Amino acid sequence: MGLPEELYFAMLEVGHCARRHKIPGPLAHTMIDIAQESIELWRRDERAARRFATGVLSGLTNLRETVATQQQLPEPVASACWRLLGLVEYMAQHDRQTVV
Numbered sequence: 098m099g100l101p102e103e104l105y106f107a108m109l110e111v112g113h114c115a116r117r118h119k120i121p122g123p124l125a126h127t128m129i130d131i132a133q134e135s136i137e138l139w140r141r142d143e144r145a146a147r148r149f150a151t152g153v154l155s156g157l158t159n160l161r162e163t164v165a166t167q168q169q170l171p172e173p174v175a176s177a178c179w180r181l182l183g184l185v186e187y188m189a190q191h192d193r194q195t196v197v
Contacts, residue, residue: 109128109129150188161182
C-alpha cells in the first residue's frame with residue numbers, strides 16, 4: 098500500500114470514527130468526502146497527496162494543539178486523528194525534502 102492509500106484509509110478512519118461516536122460538526126462528512134474525491138488523483142500523482150498534506154499543515158489551525166486540547170473526543174476518534182496527523186506530517190516532510 099502506498100502513501101495515497103494510507104492517507105485515504107486514515108481519513109476514512111477519522112470520518113467513520115467520528116460518525117460512530119456522533120461527533121457534532123462536519124468532521125465525518127468532510128474527511129470521507131475529501132478522501133473519496135481525491136484518491137484517484139493521489140494514486141495518479143503521489144506528489145499531489147504530499148502537496149495536500151503540506152496544505153493541510155499550512156492552515157491557520159495548529160492541528161497538534163487542536164487534537165491535544167480536544168480531551169472530550171472519545172479515544173477511538175482521538176487515536177484516528179493522531180494517526181492521520183502523523184501521516185500528514187510525514188508526507189509533508191517528505192514533500193519538503195523532495196523540493197529542496
